[in-house]
Amino acid sequence: MKSPVLIIDDDVELCVELAEALEANNMSADTAHTGTDGFNRCMSRKYDAVILDIKLPDMSGIEVFKKIRSSRKEQKIIIITASTVQIKLEGKESDLDLVRKQADAFLAKPFAIPALINLLIQ
Structure with missing residues (x-):
């Protein structure tokens, strides 16, 4: 059996929707709703991929991304975000x-x- 996918997003409804879509495509999912919980889960087990939102309640997804990359350079990470314009306004364009x-x-x-599922299958 393949390792699960970790979904890190504070939108509980989206996490449920994504987890159901993954299960319908013979994949399993774990979810985390904060950056801290997501990072800790990622470090505690192997995941085929991490789906990571940029806007999280306790730390930015960019910070979580950097922490995961520094520990697991080969981890597949798919970033999802509601607004790249909002990130640029927060002064994080270089990040x-x-x-x-x-x-x-x-x-x-x-x-x-389906586009996300295709990215996970690749």
């Missing part, structure tokens, strides 16, 4: 550029779930 270069994929919300 966003770093994430875009180093992430395995970058999807703007709303995104088509």
Whole structure:
């Protein structure tokens, strides 16, 4: 059996929707709703991929991304975000550029779930 996918997003409804879509495609999912919980889960077991939101309640997804990359350089990470404009307004454009270069994929919300599934299968 393949390792599960970790979904790190504070939107509980989206996490449920994504987990159901993954299960319908013979994948399993774990979820975390804070950056701290997501990072700790990622360090405690192997995941085929991490789906990571940029906006989290306790730390930015960019910070979580950097922490995961520093510990697990080969971890597949797909970034999802509601607004790249909002990130630029917060003065994090250079961090966003770093994430875009180093992430395995970058999807703007709303995104088509089949497109995300295809990224996970690749």
